[in-house]
Amino acid sequence: MARTAGSHSDITGPRVRAAALRLFARDGYAAVSMRQIAREVGVQAGALYNYTPDKQSLLADLMIGHLTQLLETFRDDSSSSPAARLEHFVRFHIGFHHERPDAVFIAYMELRNLTAENFARVESLRRVYEDRLEAILRDGVATGAFDIEDTKLATLAVIAMLTGVTTWFREGGRLSLDDVETRYWSMVRRAVGA
Structure with a gap:
């Protein structure tokens, strides 16, 4: 099948992923x-299969790409105090996800549409990220900086709370993103008994 005039493989692949992300x-x-994805990109439908084997693979690739970037970007300085590490996590999580609301929405709302194999791949990456936060919380409990009964439950609660910011925060609103990060850090600090 002929390529649509003006399309180039080095830019069309990213455009396919961006269009799928927006539409999903x-x-x-x-x-x-x-x-629909092809129409959004401006290519013939058959051309999409040069960039992805199928729609399921495209969904999994979007989720895995988001989580891989998240894991590669987050840095935890284990030489810092648990409180400083947790504050860094809070601010990082809110800021990183604020810039990617569509990816966050898909990463949470479209899990049900993954095949069992793709779900396992995505879930294993999510677990790595959760484990990084739980390590901070466990270190805080071990040093007496935090008072938490169940670090796994606290990990899931903190991540859910922080991720929720993407559903309501809007630039130009009552609070700046920095204000939101500061207030959420205060709430998280109290939640972990710091």
């Missing part, structure tokens, strides 16, 4: 067809 976040994975 806006309409839901199940409601989006490969034809």
Whole structure:
């Protein structure tokens, strides 16, 4: 099948992923067809298969790409105090996800549409990230800096609370992003008994 005039492989692949991300976040994975993605990118539907084997692979690649970037970007300085490490985690998580609301929405709302194999791949990456936060919380408990009964439960609660910012925060609102990070850090600090 001929390539649409003006399309180039080095830019079309990223455009396919960007269009799929927007459409999946806006309409839901199940409601989006490969034809819609192709139309959004400006290529023929058959050309998409040069960039992805199928829609399921595209969804998994978007989620895995988001989580891989998250893991590569987050840095924990284990020589710092547990409180400083936790504050860094809080601010990092909010800031990183604020810049990627569509990826966050898909990463949480479209898990149900993954095959068992793809779900396992995504879940293992999520667990690595959760484990990084739980290590901070365990260190805080061990040093007496935090008072937490169940570090796994606290990990999941903190991540859910921080991720929720992407659903309501808007630039130009009552609070700046820095204000939100500061207030959430205060809430998290109290939640872990610091």
